[in-house]
Amino acid sequence: MANDYALTFSMVDVDGDGLISVTELSRLMEVLGQPLTPEAAAAAIRRMDNDGDGLISLDEFAAYLG
Ligand SMILES: [Ca+2]
Ligand SMILES: [Ca+2]
Structure with a gap:
């Protein structure tokens, strides 16, 4: 499950800094x-x-979705 979140997260995290920004x-x-x-x-x-x-x-992303 954590891997699914990580995959989604990495698609959203366009600049790859490990954090999702408002942008x-x-x-x-x-x-x-x-x-x-x-x-x-x-x-x-x-x-x-x-x-x-x-x-x-x-x-935080996984906690929110999970
Ligand atoms: Ca980012
Ligand atoms: Ca935070």
């Missing part, structure tokens, strides 16, 4: 045909962001 989330939703406003993207990040650094780590 990367926005790009993903655009590709999925469901573009978010910057406000909505930031709100989505905040919902997943457990340590408050404004970025989503693989742990």
